[in-house]
Amino acid sequence: MQLGKDMVERDFIPESKMLEIIDDCAEMGVKAITFSGGGEPLVYKYMPQTLRKLVETPIAFATLTNGARLKGEVAELFAKYGTWVRVSMDGYDNESYQKFRSTGKGEFDKIITNMEAFKKIGGKCYLGVSFIVGQENYHAIYSMSKILREIGVDSLKISPTITSNESEATNAYHAKIYNEVKEQVARAQADFGSRLEIYDSYHYQLESFEKSYTWCPYSQMLMVIGADLGIYPCQDKAYNIEEALLGSLKDISFKQWWAENKEAFFKINPSKVCNHHCVSDNKNKVILEYLNADKEHLGFV
Template sequence: MQVYSPSKFVHFPDHIAALRAGRVIAPVHVRIKPINRCNHACWYCAYRADHLALGEDMDLGDRIPDDKMKEIVADLVGMGVKAVTFSGGGEPLLYKSLPERIRDLAEGGVRVASLTNGSNLKGRMADAFAEYGTWIRVSLDAWDDRSYAKSRSIKEGAYTGLMQNLRDFAKRGSPCVLGVSFIIDETNCGHIADVCRQLRDVGVGHVKLSAAVVSNDVAENNVYHRKLAGVVAAEIEQARRLESETFRIVDHYHEMEDRFEKSYGSCPYLQFLTVIGADCAVYTCQDKAYTESGKLGSIAKQSFRELWESDALRERVHALDPSKRCRHHCVSHAKNQALHELLSLDPDHVPFV
């Protein structure tokens, strides 16, 4: 069974019907960025890298107050949201009351996941994800203590600690899927197979391979990664030999041709996935979080439900024109293209499959 697919939206016909009717209904999936503080400083982090035009308005001191987080969780459960992913911003597992909110979401029928650096995947945090989580994915860009310390500006020894956290979590035998997102750049491209072997040996279920975004310019990104392509291809071929029924390589490493250019005038996918930031603002997506152009409204003095069901939000959703306002990296680009094609079909001709 696959866990990654750009076609998951087809399983939510009510949302497709709402798009056709011009209505806005509760999102399927909400990303929550509970805290902007992070204990790592990854050079490629879109929210911190000076050379990437994302997260330009982020305040590193922001965090969602505990009472507001409880309110958000209650709203999401009440609105029928299906899934929540905790991510950065900062390192979500540094948010102390996260285990209790994970429990509340799960008991309310909402599936829970997290993107994390894994440094705090232990103790109460690990307990909560092992019991209630659907998946957890750890970001990685190094192959040993020295390279890990250098890429993240942290003390040596943290890589060994991370591997122990992964090993301990895997030993729990939890149904929570444990994966790693390996971000490929010119320094680590020759170590892909070795890292995948290490991760398999500690019990990780899959490794997702992705290209580091090094520039706002698509051509610069492609030139950078084209130089690495031969080495990366050989390493991925070696890594695939490690695959088994319990370990998979998910190859998302590719060039970004046309990925920053948008030919469509609306973003239907934001009604499937939206983002709540640590500043208590709601954003269209993770790529536009902490930017004024991506802000849909604030929930500092109102609830998420009040904002989401308001006329003002509906107007902002319908006013968003990606061809003008989203000329940057977009993780939902292919999904938006597929949705626009689906929505453009003449219903009289659909039966002619």
């Protein structure tokens, strides 16, 4: 699998189409919208207009971000009306951040400053950081936890970098640092856990990423509308046109497409095209177990 292999970086959703999609989502009873992307979602030039529109609806909204654009009106709207913001990080100081992300000098400090200022705005929005751990930054888990607690971040999620579609290769990569990572996470939880929720999601991968099921329930619950106006089953399959494009909103509204294309959600056969890391795998298994249960016996525990 190659993430976003058909993505065209210059693509964006026109303002009028974005507002139409939000109207449709509100009418359809959509519960929540998350902004994410193969790039940085907060560079979208119509984000302020989009958020102002969302504030007028009952739809909850959130974003994944690198934190560089978390400022100004966009930050104000997320802080006051958003549900959560999650900043993805792997660098732990200016030098490492520049190396890992090929950014300019001082970018790490700017992002830390943005997050600190975001929390000072106040509001109900939950600010989290996802720290992606590998061999080059595992030693900084404790120090990063300390920095994030000091600037008021609400939560920190520690996750492993996925190095391969083969679980054995990823596990072998992490075996060299696994014990030290666990020790640092435990220390950070003990020292900073009273003011910073630290979620330990660092673990070995399944022995196999193979899927035995032939239908993905989660594609009907958490699909993706891309900047190309394509509809995809999930973030992993977004911008993989031949394999995963379910439809397009270029000439049709989201509401109309949804009503007329139910069969599109059965295009994806996970047993054939999803034999890679998938965050929805366990959730799919639970849903499928429920749906396959004998309906006459569901009342018995």
